[in-house]
Amino acid sequence: MMPDHFTVIAFYEFKRIKSKFIKYKKQFNNFCNEKNIRGTIILSPEGINGTVAGLNDSINEFSVLLNKFNFNxxxxxxxYTKIxxxxxxxxxxxxxxxxxxNKVKNPAKTGKFIKPKDWNNLIKDDSVLVIDVRNKYETKIGRFKNSVDPKTHNFxxxxxxxxxxxxxxxxxxIAMYCTGGIRCEKASAYMLQEGFKNIYxxxxxxxKYLEEIDQKNTLWEDECFVFDNRVSVKNEMSLG
Structure with missing residues (x-):
């Protein structure tokens, strides 16, 4: 049994789907309305990005639908949330x-992924430049210790x-992070394209870091802005 009533998933995948994304819109719309799933889904020729919420069984079925559309x-x-x-x-x-x-020639060619359990060791290294890829409103709410804030208004x-x-x-x-990973993938692909050599x-x-790393071991400070009515979340994905 889930600890709260609604399951929320944030998801994305860079995948060349060409004109299929137009057909997918109708199918996602029909499925989500039938299952009372709400949220935002963005479809484009380069893939999918979204955050949706619903009852746990409905969200599990939504995940199956993603696989059916070859988002593997x-x-x-x-x-999880009560509202x-x-x-x-x-x-x-x-x-x-x-x-x-700028044009990113190959969004799938990105920096090296570092799992949450290994992230602390990486960013504790003084030789590593840690960069927050999010905008200045998001960074005001919370960020990793000693990370660089670019102070941007948007991506x-x-x-x-x-x-x-x-x-x-x-x-x-250079170690980069953002809310769910998608902005880092796009930015790291561009930076590698421009000659940067060591991007993580x-x-x-x-x-994912807040989901997996407990309060005792976290290097995250304060809260994380999320793109829904919860506004922010804290360690172990509790409501901010």
């Missing part, structure tokens, strides 16, 4: 599942930060 490597983060965190279902068709200022501006602040760091070990990213993002 989808990064999924789970949390439905979304007012309605929104399914959007976009050119990109996460917009970036598109992160490209300017790379060019203006990191051009001399192409040989340095937190697998599953902050949400």
């Amino acid at each position: 490597n989808t990064e999924i983060k789970y949390s 439905m965190p979304f007012y309605k279902l929104k399914i959007k068709l976009k050119e990109e599942i996460v917009p970036f200022a 598109i501006e992160f490209n300017n930060f790379i060019k203006s602040k990191l051009s001399k760091n192409k040989d340095q070990n 990213q937190l697998e599953g993002g902050i949400l």
